[in-house]
Amino acid sequence: MQWPKSAANPVDVIDDTLARAKNGDQAAFADLVRVHQAMVFSLAHRFFRDRAFAEDLAQEVFLHLYQNLAAIESPSHLKFWLRKVTSHRCIDYSRRRKVQTVSVDEAPEPMSIFDLPDAMMHSTLRRIVATLPEKPRLVVTLRYQEDLDPTEIAKILEMPLNTVKSHLRRSLAILREKITRCLGEIEV
Amino acid sequence: MSRIEDELRVALRPEEPAPDFTNRVMARISALPLEREEEQSKKQPGWRERLAEFFQPVRIKWAVAGAMLSLLMIATIGTYRHYERQRMTAELAEGERAKEQVMLAMKIASAKLNVAQRKVQDNAEK
Numbered sequence: 150m151q152w153p154k155s156a157a158n159p160v161d162v163i164d165d166t167l168a169r170a171k172n173g174d175q176a177a178f179a180d181l182v183r184v185h186q187a188m189v190f191s192l193a194h195r196f197f198r199d200r201a202f203a204e205d206l207a208q209e210v211f212l213h214l215y216q217n218l219a220a221i222e223s224p225s226h227l228k229f230w231l232r233k234v235t236s237h238r239c240i241d242y243s244r245r246r247k248v249q250t251v252s253v254d255e256a257p258e259p260m261s262i263f264d265l266p267d268a269m270m271h272s273t274l275r276r277i278v279a280t281l282p283e284k285p286r287l288v289v290t291l292r293y294q295e296d297l298d299p300t301e302i303a304k305i306l307e308m309p310l311n312t313v314k315s316h317l318r319r320s321l322a323i324l325r326e327k328i329t330r331c332l333g334e335i336e337v
Numbered sequence: 338m339s340r341i342e343d344e345l346r347v348a349l350r351p352e353e354p355a356p357d358f359t360n361r362v363m364a365r366i367s368a369l370p371l372e373r374e375e376e377q378s379k380k381q382p383g384w385r386e387r388l389a390e391f392f393q394p395v396r397i398k399w400a401v402a403g404a405m406l407s408l409l410m411i412a413t414i415g416t417y418r419h420y421e422r423q424r425m426t427a428e429l430a431e432g433e434r435a436k437e438q439v440m441l442a443m444k445i446a447s448a449k450l451n452v453a454q455r456k457v458q459d460n461a462e463k
Contacts, residue, residue: 175363182359190354204354211362212369271348278349293345325341 163224171218178218182211185228188295189235195290196239198279206242210235232295233305236287243283277327281320284308288316289324 163184169177189210193203213234214221221227278289284306291302299313306313390396 175366178366179359179363182362186358186362187351187353190358191349191351194352195349200354204358207354207358208362208365212365215366215369267347270344274344274348278345289345290349293342294349294351296346321339321341324345328341 163227167221167224167227171221178215181214181227185231186211188228189231191294192232192235192287192290193239195275195278195294196243196283196286198276202242202246206235206238210238229301229305232291232297236291236305239287240283273331274324274328277324277331280327281323285316285320288313289320292317 163181166177166180166184170181186207190203190207193206193210194200197203197206210231214227214231217230221230278286281289287306288302291297291305292299297305299310299317303310303313391400
């Protein structure tokens with residue numbers, strides 16, 4: 150989303166956009182969607198590995214936001230709300246729908262990470278993240294996609310801080326082990 | 338910070354949805370008030386509808402069944418209380434009868450004891 154050049158501080162602009170959206174300005178709400186759609190969509194996409202389904206879920210989240218806009222207090226609260234609602238919906242939807250995870254054991258095994266282009270390395274990483282169980286997958290996505298610290302993740306997912314830390318520790322160990330197995334003997 | 342964490346940050350960078358995503362969200366939002374009005378009109382019928390609904394055959398059947406059930410319960414409770422009262426009266430009468438029999442037995446025993454005592458006294462005097 151490109152903000153007007155006259156805007157000195159993007160946070161103030163979002164604050165103003167939020168206020169206008171709360172007053173029923175549809176264009177302002179569309180701006181809010183544009184600003185946050187990548188975050189909401191990517192959280193769902195990392196979780197389900199299905200673009201179409203992730204877009205549907207993201208649309209539902211924004212419709213829900215539209216209906217609950219009055220409860221949003223600030224731009225930071227809006228971000229927190231969107232992350233929380235998206236995360237919880239991912240878990241709810243995955244219980245209703247059998248999530249197809251890709252087995253890394255089925256993936257082809259290249260010789261070394263250094264022979265691989267970055268794109269392949271990152272795509273392998275994304276695929277391995279998708280094989281994690283649902284809660285650790287969300288924890289890893291919030292940690293590395295959204296760059297949140299464990300305390301913020303614990304608040305969003307409503308789980309104890311130590312559980313978040315242990316999910317992160319174990320997930321990183323699993324990822325290291327799997328990527329080593331997938332990509333050959335490398336230091337990661 | 339380990340290398341895998343750096344790589345994860347890059348691999349999990351947010352990506353944009355389809356270009357028409359915002360328009361699709363806004364289209365659904367535009368359709369929303371209609372959906373909500375329809376839902377609300379379905380959820381909250383007026384008093385006329387509610388009254389008409391009550392007199393629908395299915396509703397009447399349920400109302401009659403409810404009334405019958407209530408009558409049956411009242412009759413059952415009344416009958417039970419009537420029989421309970423009768424049973425208590427019968428028990429009281431039986432108790433009275435037993436009391437009278439005990440009193441009679443005691444009178445007979447007392448008369449016999451008097452006779453025996455008199456005989457003992459007569460023998461002692463002789």
